[in-house]
Amino acid sequence: MTSSKEDYLTTRAKQIEKKKKLLSIVSIVSLIGSAGFGVTRLINYASQSHQPAIVSTEPSLQQQAQGYELVLQREPNNQVALEKLSLLRLQLKDTKGSGELLEKLVKQYPDRQDYKVLLEQMKKQQGKSDSVDK
Structure with a gap:
């Protein structure tokens, strides 16, 4: 077994x-x-080329600005669109266009100190750049 x-x-x-x-x-x-x-x-x-893509933000800013301009065509006194468009124009170095929008905002909302301060700063900046250009 x-x-x-x-x-x-x-x-x-x-x-x-x-x-x-x-x-x-x-x-x-x-x-x-x-x-x-x-x-x-x-x-x-x-084997694939991996180069970092350099993306310009300016076209995107332009597109955003156009979007806010369309809103303002329908609603000329839209506070948000006026504010955002003025800031976008500042980024795009369009101080004149931004200043016009800020002046409109100050007239519509005189109690908003931030609009007044930003407009004053912009005017001072334009005054400095005008004196440098001469």
């Missing part, structure tokens, strides 16, 4: 060894496959 038990144990040990080898082979193939996939993606990425 010990002989059949020993035969069973040796047979079972051989089966376990075969399964371990098979599992090892599958694991190695999987590892090599995933590493190969990663390397090919890396090579493809490196």
Whole structure:
């Protein structure tokens, strides 16, 4: 009876060894496959030119300004559109256009000190730039 038990144990040990080898082979193939996939993606990425895109904000500012101008065509006294458009024109270096909008805002909302202060600062800045230009 010990002989059949020993035969069973040796047979079972051989089966376990075969399964371990098979599992090892599958694991190695999987590892090599995933590493190969990663390397090919890396090579493809490196072969493509990746230069940073330089995006100008001015066209975007122009588009935003046009949008606010359309709003003002429908609603000439829209406070938000007047305020945003004046700020956009300042960013676009259109101080004259921005000043006109701010003057309109000051007339419509005389209690808003921020509009008055911004208009005064702009006028001072224009005065400085006019004296430098002469």
